[in-house]
Amino acid sequence: MTPAIRTVLGDVPPAELGACNAHDHLFLRSPALPGQELDDPAAALAELRSFAALGGRAVAQWTPWGMGPRNEDLPELSRQSGVHLIAATGMHQAKHYAGLPHGPLTDLFVHDLTAAQPKAGLIKVAGAFHHLDEHARHTLAAAAEAHHATDAPIAVHLEGGTAALDVLHLLCVTHLVPPHRIILGHLLRFPDPRTHRQAAESGAFLAFDGPSRAHHTTDWLLLETLSTLATAGHAEQLLLGADTTTATARSTADGPGMAFLLRSIQPRIEQELGRALASKIFVENPSRAFAAHWR
Template sequence: MIRTVLGDIEPARFGVCNAHDHLFLRSPRFPGEALDDVDAALAELNSFAALGGQAMVQWTPWGLGARLADLPELSERSGVHLVAATGMHQTKHYDPTELASVRDDLAELFVHELTAAPVRAGFIKMASAFHHIDEHASTVMSAAAHAHHATGAPIGVHLEGGTAALAVLDELAGTHGVPPQHIILGHLNRFPDSTIHRHIAAAGAFVGFEGPSRANHGTDWRLLDSIAALVESGHADRILLGGDTVLASARSTADGPGMVYLLRTLRSSIERELGSDVATAIFITNPANAFSARWHD
């Protein structure tokens, strides 16, 4: 089942999915750019739905203004299935006092948000550091793995600049025993090394690409090449694609590309260059598989 904010659903009902995005997000790293407007979030979802979008996964974890209580109504009003995240991002996105208040109880926090919160999360997010797993990432990873084993929830990883992917995969799958099919490694388009992408896919984990990139992550021109390389090596079933809208100015309602870019631009490019079967895998089949779990609450 896939755990949405309105309850668990069969994967076959999930539909066309934006596998990595944000309706709400607040971070000191983005002053003046908080995603905190319910009406703007609804407009973005409605625009996505008008192009055939049926599901969206919000990667905003604990403590970053995810506004979980608002998600069920937004899902009902837009008709878009929403999956929320628990977990924790890098320390730079938090107030140190806020972090200290939960550091000793992370696993319990994640399990609670997955199984007992008024609006339940459907996966766990963590983040590595640039080219390595720092102490904070290691702590959160251990808690995420514990929560996975307690609940069955998938784990999604923010890879800083797309780096440290193999180290994270080895740590999660090897040291912590998380099955690779329940691991999603995000932002790999920011480190467009097809050899690494193939290794991740061959291991059974999901390869997350997000686009359009912000200016400082200018790898969109490599996106189709990276997707094509995985398809040609037989791994079309491991690819996920999301919009990753993290700034208010990046929304389509604010003259940014927004969520609609995925379906208005990228989907047609993928269909034209790689075929409709690949597009169906990326936008429908793969997200349904990546975010489904045998939940044990």
């Protein structure tokens, strides 16, 4: 079976993905973030066009079920911007929901991945701060079951960048998910090189996301962290995303936004770490991280 990346306009060959923002949000809402909703399709389109103008060709939206992903709007945004969009199913931490769904989570996730219109192309779940609470264990188990049913990649929000090894143990050891089907997000928020190295040695993809968001005081460690992991033999597991979660963070609203990845971060990586590594991070690695042998 040939692997494919499931976008909102259909499955595409990995070679067609192009330069990818591996973790972002076009739409988002949560009772834990009142007044910070992303819910404007026109603003989402403007942000996509700013990214495309710099050579961006793909965006993975990690907004899961119940957090206002507006997946029904994504196909037209993809058509108008020329950017491949990967939608998410899954579930975030319990605090982000006024109510939880009825019925088995696995069934919900599998439906979104195989029968919804448009179909999701990844499963987004979350850990807790420095541990896995009952909700996290429940949603991670459902994500593992949905992965085994579909081969979809599992993208994990690590709260404050923590509990990466706990997540890997639960998914890989307890639920037998191959580590290369897992994307660990927010790792730079807890810049422990030993944890990064151990997570990389498992075979998982490592996502460094949210550059220049005001509360991320560890951004200055990004290039050093990428260099250390690449030197240790993990260049093919590194991903970057903008993780835009508020309207004011968009490039079209005087924030860094999606465009910052290609306008500022990519040139620095090319200059300081080499064009080959930049190509892996933005093009080659996402094409493998998001590809699946869909069932």
